[in-house]
Amino acid sequence: MTLHDNTAGPARDWDNAHFLHPWEGMESIGDNARTFAETARGIHVTSESGAELLDGPAGMWCMQLGYGNHxxxxxxxxxxxxxxxxxxxxxxxxxxxxxxxxxxxxxxxxxxxxxxxxxxxxxxxxxxxxxxxxxxxxxxxxxxxxxxxxxxxxxxxxxxxxxxxxxxxxxxxxxxxxxxxxxxxxxxxxxxxxxxxxxxxxxxxxxxxxxxxxxxxxxxxxxxxxxxxxxxxxxxxxxxxxxxxxxxxxxxxxxxxxxxxxxxxxxxxxxxxxxxxxxxxxxxxxxxxxxxxxxxxxxxxxxxxxxxxxxxxxxxxxxxxxxxxxxxxxxxxxxxxxxxxxxxxxDGILDHVRRMTPLFQERLRALGDLDLVVDARGKGLVGAIECSLQKGSGADLLEQDYTVGARIDARCQELGLLVRPLINMCVFSPPLIIREDEINAMFDMLEQGVRRAMDDLAREGLM
Incomplete structure (x- = not known):
């Protein structure tokens, strides 16, 4: 085995034993099952299992031009x-x-x-x-x-x-x-x-x-x-x-x-x-x-x-x-x-962002009609949905539901979409090169992920 051997099994062991991640939860340290992003092209990353995932957060708000730019x-x-x-x-x-x-x-x-x-x-x-x-x-x-x-x-x-x-x-x-x-x-x-x-x-x-x-x-x-x-x-x-x-x-x-x-x-x-x-x-x-x-x-x-x-x-x-x-x-x-x-x-990327923004924001706002979503907000090519098990106002919206974001994240990833869960919110800011069809695909997966999470919660009597 060479230093560049990224065999999934050993790499996961090394990750848990040696890689102290940002915002590491100490209760679960050494026992994480993070997705490994191993290769990428355009707006998609490929996991260790070979799954192709649309990168909704653009890494960490940063992959403006996507991956694999020679x-x-x-x-x-x-x-x-x-x-x-x-x-x-x-x-x-x-x-x-x-x-x-x-x-x-x-x-x-x-x-x-x-x-x-x-x-x-x-x-x-x-x-x-x-x-x-x-x-x-x-x-x-x-x-x-x-x-x-x-x-x-x-x-x-x-x-x-x-x-x-x-x-x-x-x-x-x-x-x-x-x-x-x-x-x-x-x-x-x-x-x-x-x-x-x-x-x-x-x-x-x-x-x-x-x-x-x-x-x-x-x-x-x-x-x-x-x-x-x-x-x-x-x-x-x-x-x-x-x-x-x-x-x-x-x-x-x-x-x-x-x-x-x-x-x-x-x-x-x-x-x-x-x-x-x-x-x-x-x-x-x-x-x-x-x-x-x-x-x-x-x-x-x-x-x-x-x-x-x-x-x-x-x-x-x-x-x-x-x-x-x-x-x-x-x-x-x-x-x-x-x-x-x-x-x-x-490549006129700034003009492209301005052209894509109306569709992005339209699809984002439409998610506000889902029962789990209390707010869908954003500007340009950045957005978030805020979710709550109790739709309402005031104190209900301030309750931090630590389960909702993780459930949506897991369901979206099953569908081929990476989002960034922030407690009861999901944040997305895709690479600026994203096209109309990719925006629609991203929001289709996000909507389906939210619906599947709602079904999960309903089965558990939480909705």
Whole structure:
């Protein structure tokens, strides 16, 4: 047996004995039966048993151009043969420099300074550290509180996790004390029975301003927000939410960080969603995932010229922003990102996403008619269904049913579809290259998977 022998039996034993997975459940550690994704092509992955599965989540929101793209693979190989690594602390490299330039050409406003990171978590860490660094130089050492939101997810490094608002991720791991203040859930589904969406929006904007005033504008450094709260359940705030939030931030000298780790690089049909979709020009954008189409890790923290100018030159007080990574601007990752940008533009992928969106959203909304589904929501090529054994409002919707998502996931996989179960929700964000017939096939399988799960629950007397 060679080091490349992936025989299913031994590999499963090795997986359970040695591979500590993200979000590993300690109760079942060493006794998991995960599906092994062994090969892939286009929007499908093939399991260890030979089953072909449509990749509904695009890996982890990241496989924008699908699997088996030889152009990206060759670009990476060519770069590795030419130069596999350079030290970003002491040198530079034309591939990384060109990528920074290409990103700056596609960002809104004056967001032209690109700090390369290893992924989304370190991009968020870098953004927060820069905000604090700047306030220290400006003589405002007390202006450090970060406002975030319930259900937000910004990463799993210590600092990024500390500004994340997903309750189930906070049960046993420590967060940095005093760093973040969390606003209430912005999901319109949770508004009162008699409350209009407009009134709910007013309430959410008031939540932000009241928090700033209560904490003290002199102490609040930044507001960090995903345009769509992705891992929190694809929560789409009411229309106009982000524009009104940034107005409040500007009013009180609070920076606006847009976490586009999921929405960046085409997920909503634009390079970045902040300006084109939500009408805002943030002070900082973080991105990762789709920037290399998932082929290799990379992230970026993109900072406005105005912020850089405010603490550079004579205003710098001789300070050094002592933040960065061994692999910042890694040339092989940069080559993958450049090829990704080239293909997206050459093949009209952004236009394609916008053309596919109406069908995607139409099929998604139709799932809301199923008895188990209490909400079907999304934007662009990202969606989620939220399920409950008790269809209703208020407390019923807040009950976390840990069985529903797993049942739907299992039934969908039997039908040939991978989804991402999040307790009582199923999330999907397929590769951007998905075609109309594939969208219909995906939703056909998802609907059938939900119906089969409903039959299971009915037989067990749970429905």
């Amino acid at each position: 152009e990206i693979a060759e670009a990476m190989a060519d770069q590795a043969r030419q130069l596999a690594y350079f030290s970003p602390f002491n040198n530079s490299n034309s591939t990384a420099a060109r990528l920074a330039h290409e990103i700056a050409q596609r960002t809104p406003g004056d967001l032209n300074r690109v700090l390369f990171t290893t992924g989304g978590s370190t991009a968020v860490d870098s953004a927060l550290r820069f905000v604090w660094f700047r306030n220290n130089i400006l003589g405002r050492p007390e202006k450090k509180i970060i406002i975030s939101r319930q259900k937000a997810y910004h990463g799993s490094t210590h600092l990024a996790a500390s500004v994340s608002g997903k309750e189930r991720d906070k049960g046993w791991l420590d967060q940095a004390p005093g760093v973040a203040h969390f606003l209430p859930n912005v999901n319109p589904l949770l508004r009162g029975a008699e409350q209009s969406v407009a009134a709910f929006l007013d309430e959410k904007i008031a939540d932000l301003e009241n928090a700033i005033l209560s904490l003290g504008p002199e102490k609040v450094a930044a507001f960090i927000a995903e345009p769509i709260l992705a891992s929190g359940g694809v929560i789409v705030p009411p229309e106009g939410y982000h524009k009104r939030c940034i107005e409040i931030c500007r009013k009180h000298d609070v920076l606006y960080i847009s976490d586009e780790v999921v929405t960046g690089f085409g997920r909503l049909g634009h390079w970045f969603a902040s300006e084109e979709v939500f009408g805002i020009t943030p002070d900082i954008i973080t991105c990762a995932k789709g920037m290399t189409a998932g082929y290799v890790p990379m992230g970026a923290c993109i900072i406005s010229d105005a912020l850089i100018d405010s603490i550079s030159g004579e205003a710098s007080k001789g300070a050094t922003f002592s933040n960065g990574f061994t692999y910042s601007g890694h040339p092989v990752s940069a080559a993958a990102a450049l090829k990704t940008i080239e293909i997206i533009e050459r």
